[in-house]
Amino acid sequence: MLDLTPKTVSERSALRINPCKTCQPVGALYAALGVHRCMPHSHGSQGCVSYHRTFLTRHFKEPAVATSSSFTEGASVFGGGPNLRAAVKNIFDIYDPDIIAVHTTCLSETIGDDLNACIQDISVPDGKIVVHANTPSYVGSHVTGYANMLSGFIRCLADPRAAKNDRTAVFPGFVNPGDIRELKRILSLTGLPSIMFPDQSGVMDAPMTNTYVMYPQGGTPLDDIRALGGCARVLALGGFACAEPADVLDKKCKVPCAVLPMPVGVGATDAFVTAAAEGAGRAVPEELEDERGRLLDLMLDANPYFYNKSVAVYGDPDTVAGLVAFILELGMRPRYVVTGTPGEAFTRRITALLQEYDTGNCTVKAAADLFELHQWIKNEPVDLLLGTSYGKQIAKAEDIPLVRAGFPVLDRYGHSYLPIVGYQGGIRLAKMIADALMDRQDRDCADEDLEVVM
Amino acid sequence: MYAYVLEERKDSIRVVSDGAPIRCGADSVSGAVSQRACVYSGARVVLNPITDAFHIVHGPIGCAAYTWDIRGSLSSGSELYRNSFSTDLQEKDVVFGGAEKLAAAVDEVMREYAPALIFIYCTCIVGVIGDDVEAVCRNAERKYGNRVVAVKSPGFSGNKAVGYRLAGEALMQLLTPYGHLPKGDGVNILGDYNLAGEMWIIKQYMREIGLPVVSTFTGDSSYASLIRAPSARLNIVQCAGSMVHLAQRMEKEFGIPWIKASFFGVEDTGAAVRRAADLAGTAETRRRAAEFTRRESERTERLLEPCRARLAGKKAAVFVGGGFKAVSLVRQFRELGMETVLVGTQNGRPEEYEVLGRLAAPGTVILDDANPAELERFLREKGADILVGGVKERPLAYKLGIAFCDHNHERKHALAGYEGAKNFAEEVNLSVNSPVWRHVRAGQGH
Numbered sequence: 001m002l003d004l005t006p007k008t009v010s011e012r013s014a015l016r017i018n019p020c021k022t023c024q025p026v027g028a029l030y031a032a033l034g035v036h037r038c039m040p041h042s043h044g045s046q047g048c049v050s051y052h053r054t055f056l057t058r059h060f061k062e063p064a065v066a067t068s069s070s071f072t073e074g075a076s077v078f079g080g081g082p083n084l085r086a087a088v089k090n091i092f093d094i095y096d097p098d099i100i101a102v103h104t105t106c107l108s109e110t111i112g113d114d115l116n117a118c119i120q121d122i123s124v125p126d127g128k129i130v131v132h133a134n135t136p137s138y139v140g141s142h143v144t145g146y147a148n149m150l151s152g153f154i155r156c157l158a159d160p161r162a163a164k165n166d167r168t169a170v171f172p173g174f175v176n177p178g179d180i181r182e183l184k185r186i187l188s189l190t191g192l193p194s195i196m197f198p199d200q201s202g203v204m205d206a207p208m209t210n211t212y213v214m215y216p217q218g219g220t221p222l223d224d225i226r227a228l229g230g231c232a233r234v235l236a237l238g239g240f241a242c243a244e245p246a247d248v249l250d251k252k253c254k255v256p257c258a259v260l261p262m263p264v265g266v267g268a269t270d271a272f273v274t275a276a277a278e279g280a281g282r283a284v285p286e287e288l289e290d291e292r293g294r295l296l297d298l299m300l301d302a303n304p305y306f307y308n309k310s311v312a313v314y315g316d317p318d319t320v321a322g323l324v325a326f327i328l329e330l331g332m333r334p335r336y337v338v339t340g341t342p343g344e345a346f347t348r349r350i351t352a353l354l355q356e357y358d359t360g361n362c363t364v365k366a367a368a369d370l371f372e373l374h375q376w377i378k379n380e381p382v383d384l385l386l387g388t389s390y391g392k393q394i395a396k397a398e399d400i401p402l403v404r405a406g407f408p409v410l411d412r413y414g415h416s417y418l419p420i421v422g423y424q425g426g427i428r429l430a431k432m433i434a435d436a437l438m439d440r441q442d443r444d445c446a447d448e449d450l451e452v453v454m
Numbered sequence: 455m456y457a458y459v460l461e462e463r464k465d466s467i468r469v470v471s472d473g474a475p476i477r478c479g480a481d482s483v484s485g486a487v488s489q490r491a492c493v494y495s496g497a498r499v500v501l502n503p504i505t506d507a508f509h510i511v512h513g514p515i516g517c518a519a520y521t522w523d524i525r526g527s528l529s530s531g532s533e534l535y536r537n538s539f540s541t542d543l544q545e546k547d548v549v550f551g552g553a554e555k556l557a558a559a560v561d562e563v564m565r566e567y568a569p570a571l572i573f574i575y576c577t578c579i580v581g582v583i584g585d586d587v588e589a590v591c592r593n594a595e596r597k598y599g600n601r602v603v604a605v606k607s608p609g610f611s612g613n614k615a616v617g618y619r620l621a622g623e624a625l626m627q628l629l630t631p632y633g634h635l636p637k638g639d640g641v642n643i644l645g646d647y648n649l650a651g652e653m654w655i656i657k658q659y660m661r662e663i664g665l666p667v668v669s670t671f672t673g674d675s676s677y678a679s680l681i682r683a684p685s686a687r688l689n690i691v692q693c694a695g696s697m698v699h700l701a702q703r704m705e706k707e708f709g710i711p712w713i714k715a716s717f718f719g720v721e722d723t724g725a726a727v728r729r730a731a732d733l734a735g736t737a738e739t740r741r742r743a744a745e746f747t748r749r750e751s752e753r754t755e756r757l758l759e760p761c762r763a764r765l766a767g768k769k770a771a772v773f774v775g776g777g778f779k780a781v782s783l784v785r786q787f788r789e790l791g792m793e794t795v796l797v798g799t800q801n802g803r804p805e806e807y808e809v810l811g812r813l814a815a816p817g818t819v820i821l822d823d824a825n826p827a828e829l830e831r832f833l834r835e836k837g838a839d840i841l842v843g844g845v846k847e848r849p850l851a852y853k854l855g856i857a858f859c860d861h862n863h864e865r866k867h868a869l870a871g872y873e874g875a876k877n878f879a880e881e882v883n884l885s886v887n888s889p890v891w892r893h894v895r896a897g898q899g900h
Contacts, residue, residue, distance in 0.1 A: 006566065018522070023515050023519065047491045050492065063849045068485075209853070
């Protein structure tokens with residue numbers, strides 16, 4: 001029913017159909033929500049922030065608060081400086097955040113508003129802060145916007161003269177609050193003192209308390225962002241979302257950086273846990289060794305159901321790289337691996353992963369869209385789709401099971417509370433994948449083949 | 455009046471009985487956490503349900519991504535409109551212009567699908583970079599002989615209501631060549647988007663009373679169905695906010711009179727069906743309308759009883775897009791024995807606020823373009839038990855421990871007509887009386 005996709009792939013150079021990305025500002029907005037008592041501010045038309053808030057609310061099932069410069073015809077001709085000045089005053093007067101994080105939009109970028117100069121001219125109340133980032137919607141994707149906003153915070157706030165501390169800065173990447181909770185649990189088990197930046201846990205998964213607070217308990221405190229400048233090292237989890245801000249911090253404050261893959265699956269989690277334990281100068285704690293062992297146990301137990309199953313993986317570059325690494329560990333066969341975010345670094349990274357395992361032919365593409373993916377699947381189907389909710393039309397049209405992971409998931413509940421990172425996240429993912437494949441087997445098998453014991 | 459309200463916003467908030475007119479339709483204040491959307495958004499939601507059109511967003515990817523399959527408008531035919539098409543403008547297009555890419559995108563669509571109708575939505579930067587989109591459309595129409603209509607809807611050029619007008623103008627471009635069609639016996643339904651199949655419910659009622667439906671705007675419509683519209687003898691306008699402009703234009707150009715009609719709630723649905731029969735039908739139509747609405751309203755009243763018993767005395771708050779829907783909801787809550795203590799809209803019109811002022815009980819708070827902070831204060835202050843709103847209001851209500859019903863794009867069941875009145879009562883009951891609230895309240899003070 002939902003299928004307009006022709007099987008024959010024809011060359012497209014101008015038309016984007018069913019994108020696998022969205023624009024920079026929503027990533028910037030999400031990054032800013034991970035800072036304590038921060039109001040994200042969109043310097044553009046009213047509609048942008050309305051769409052971004054709706055989009056985030058649909059994924060997290062949480063309020064996503066942000067303000068807008070509410071551009072009018074006049075602002076788009078004469079510049080949005082006066083709008084920004086009025087906005088900053090109104091925001092501090094009425095919503096009283098500690099910090100406003102301004103990001104641009106395609107409109108304010110195109111008319112050439114100089115944010116730096118605009119903000120210099122604004123009188124900001126004592127003790128309050130305005131930071132900014134350039135996030136043109138016509139460059140990169142929401143992942144780029146997330147990275148740019150982190151860089152913006154670091155440029156404006158990280159203090160090169162901050163007292164040296166023994167803490168490790170951890171940049172978690174574009175992940176769910178549930179993932180960040182899991183990363184923090186692992187860090188605390190290894191005994192590594194750390195600063196999580198940004199930290200949307202406690203903000204985008206705030207508990208129900210019968211009160212609405214505009215700034216929930218969570219978020220990286222401002223002092224911690226300043227203290228990034230004195231950290232012993234940075235662990236940047238995911239090169240696409242975190243390498244650039246880590247580099248900015250290194251250049252500004254001389255904090256050495258290790259870029260690790262998003263810790264999804266055994267190998268990538270090992271790398272993260274090892275780095276954390278080494279940083280703490282201790283052995284990997286037994287509790288984490290046990291979790292690792294349980295994940296391996298599950299992978300062995302269910303191995304026949306994973307083995308050689310073909311998979312299409314799609315979504316954001318760091319997440320997709322993590323998922324691909326894990327399904328390779330599970331003995332599955334990635335057949336199509338795509339992201340909407342442009343950049344050949346993605347294809348290089350995925351190709352390197354594939355070379356470690358010899359799983360046969362796999363099509364890898366950055367700056368791709370889901371229409372294209374659908375056409376490939378029509379020509380050669382897969383056993384499983386692994387990615388965002390936007391794959392559900394393909395799943396329905398081609399009758400392929402879909403396991404939801406990444407951003408956004410708009411049609412299920414609870415995903416933002418639970419991790420895909422760490423050994424525990426691996427156990428959850430492996431179970432989701434096995435359940436999907438085994439449910440399908442039960443549904444499709446002949447009555448006489450139905451087994452109670454599998 | 456209230457210390458926590460921005461000075462500029464004080465005239466946009468009224469308490470029934472304070473007598474002053476409300477300020478509405480103004481631009482949102484810079485820096486406000488407004489719930490409002492933009493011009494593009496208004497144009498897109500109106501046109502999106504045209505099922506066999508290619509809706510191409512000309513601009514960077516965001517505006518296409520956020521409006522991909524958003525509305526839950528159902529189709530009995532093509533599913534084309536549920537895909538996302540755009541030119542995904544990149545930096546080099548912004549520097550050198552995007553018109554060429556747009557023309558190429560149209561060529562790619564025509565080569566593969568050759569649709570009868572393409573809409574091109576121009577978002578914020580298209581005018582700024584100077585793309586001559588109308589020339590692209592003209593050339594394409596000449597080349598392919600189909601309709602390629604530009605909807606110039608930069609977000610900054612006003613609010614959502616401006617987008618509604620632009621959508622109306624785009625529709626007029628389609629209809630005008632057919633303005634000469636002779637008038638028949640049928641009616642058009644305007645301003646219903648077939649969310650959860652609501653247009654089908656309204657069409658079924660028209661069938662029951664013997665009034666043929668010519669075209670529907672725009673729920674479950676197609677190019678071929680829309681262009682028959684000038685032959686109708688009456689326009690029935692359901693969502694007034696989005697469609698009054700088109701109705702006025704059709705009255706002027708094609709001589710089709712129009713009425714506002716709300717199909718929300720037992721009372722309003724009955725009145726709407728009878729009014730349509732009065733204005734467009736024969737004596738027989740009127741007889742059938744009277745009988746049908748009496749029978750259905752009696753049947754529905756019986757179905758509402760169990761919910762009514764559990765909801766009587768509860769307090770409701772309403773925050774929706776348009777004022778006409780808000781009026782219906784206040785009546786509908788009254789049918790359920792509930793009192794409305796707060797009513798707000800994103801884009802209500804002065805005359806609708808006037809009606810609300812007369813309809814609502816003294817003490818009711820009326821808000822235009824509210825932000826979450828204002829909603830929160832008034833919901834709490836007025837002790838609302840349930841909020842009716844859209845996606846952005848849902849988590850706010852839940853955080854406050856207040857029940858919620860989506861009366862916007864994410865509605866789960868049809869809310870129009872008699873079926874809708876029953877579904878609405880059930881949804882309100884389900885949320886207000888959910889067992890979760892027991893634990894929420896028990897948890898307090900732990």
